[in-house]
Amino acid sequence: MRILLVLKRFDFGGAENHVCDLANNLAELGHDVFVLAGKGRQVIRLNPKVILIPYRLNDFLFLVNILIIFFLIKKHKIDVIHAHQRIAIFYCSILKKISKKPLVVTVHGRTRLDLRTNFTRNTPDQIIFVSSHVFNVSACYEQIKDKSVVIPNGVVVTTSKLSALPYSISYVSRIDRKHSVVILMMIQEVLPKLIIDFPTLTFNIIGEGKDFRRVEHEVEKFNFRCNRTVCNIKGFQPDVNTIFHKSSLVLGVGRVALEALACGVPVLSVNHNRLGSVITTLNYTSYKAKNFIAVRDEPPTTPRLASLIVDFFRNYQALIEETKIIQRHIKAEFNFEVLTKEVVDTYINAIQLNR
Numbered sequence: 001m002r003i004l005l006v007l008k009r010f011d012f013g014g015a016e017n018h019v020c021d022l023a024n025n026l027a028e029l030g031h032d033v034f035v036l037a038g039k040g041r042q043v044i045r046l047n048p049k050v051i052l053i054p055y056r057l058n059d060f061l062f063l064v065n066i067l068i069i070f071f072l073i074k075k076h077k078i079d080v081i082h083a084h085q086r087i088a089i090f091y092c093s094i095l096k097k098i099s100k101k102p103l104v105v106t107v108h109g110r111t112r113l114d115l116r117t118n119f120t121r122n123t124p125d126q127i128i129f130v131s132s133h134v135f136n137v138s139a140c141y142e143q144i145k146d147k148s149v150v151i152p153n154g155v156v157v158t159t160s161k162l163s164a165l166p167y168s169i170s171y172v173s174r175i176d177r178k179h180s181v182v183i184l185m186m187i188q189e190v191l192p193k194l195i196i197d198f199p200t201l202t203f204n205i206i207g208e209g210k211d212f213r214r215v216e217h218e219v220e221k222f223n224f225r226c227n228r229t230v231c232n233i234k235g236f237q238p239d240v241n242t243i244f245h246k247s248s249l250v251l252g253v254g255r256v257a258l259e260a261l262a263c264g265v266p267v268l269s270v271n272h273n274r275l276g277s278v279i280t281t282l283n284y285t286s287y288k289a290k291n292f293i294a295v296r297d298e299p300p301t302t303p304r305l306a307s308l309i310v311d312f313f314r315n316y317q318a319l320i321e322e323t324k325i326i327q328r329h330i331k332a333e334f335n336f337e338v339l340t341k342e343v344v345d346t347y348i349n350a351i352q353l354n355r
Contacts, residue, residue, distance in 0.1 A: 011040030
């Protein structure tokens with residue numbers, strides 16, 4: 001099968017990581033895979049069998065974008081198009097009408113953003129959701145339910161001989177104005193409280209984005225005040241598993257949370273919108289259905305975030321054992337090979353619908 005994967009960026013991010021891993025696994029299954037995306041750091045992770053077409057879609061060059069994608073579909077004799085995120089879904093929906101090629105789309109965020117119009121909801125042959133919660137609470141559920149399927153992000157479960165560094169916290173995210181909220185709260189307000197009780201504590205920041213320099217400046221100021229390196233800002237890392245294995249606790253949601261749990265590392269579910277709890281065997285099923293996001297909780301505050309981290313370290317050994325059990329669930333439920341084959345099944349269904 002000749003598959004065209006389309007998305008806007010190809011840098012660090014949940015959707016971008018997902019597409020890179022999906023492309024690699026599809027190629028290993030023997031498919032011819034083409035990725036149309038803005039050139040970014042994910043390129044170094046791509047399987048050599050995958051062909052990257054570096055072009056970043058935008059909202060302005062409408063006709064140019066349409067012509068480029070149409071040309072690629074014809075040139076590479078594409079069998080099925082798979083679009084990810086709002087702008088790619090919009091353009092590929094138009095291309096489906098023009099080229100008559102089967103279209104599968106994946107919703108990585110909220111339906112009202114990725115499928116914001118009747119046109120983008122009605123046109124795709126198949127819709128994939130990575131979160132069952134997002135699908136079930138969608139305002140357009142009745143409109144899309146018959147052609148939608150939930151396929152979570154796949155992940156490789158890894159073990160390591162590396163030991164976690166005591167009191168080491170890691171946060172992995174795109175570093176932009178929105179995602180830097182938690183990082184700056186940690187540096188400016190939470191860490192000063194934590195190092196009183198845990199003087200050897202360290203905080204690793206992994207990611208890139210428009211707010212990188214601002215965060216880097218705050219890191220330098222804080223480390224200077226502490227007279228030691230408490231915060232490490234590492235930028236883009238092609239393989240975060242090594243950092244995860246050295247971490248006592250990972251802060252994050254979505255794919256970051258999934259990858260950390262797959263490494264056997266405890267996770268505190270937090271982003272700029274929601275502060276949840278440490279993921280345990282008791283709440284794992286609920287978090288799994290919501291892509292590891294505490295969807296009904298309040299935004300993070302300094303007192304609550306600090307309190308949750310203190311409680312975590314005081315119960316560290318018990319929570320490590322909990323995470324080992326969760327890791328076994330992850331291995332069974334998020335097997336990449338199985339989930340990739342489920343995606344291929346949606347391609348086959350889409351092709352059959354167009355015959």
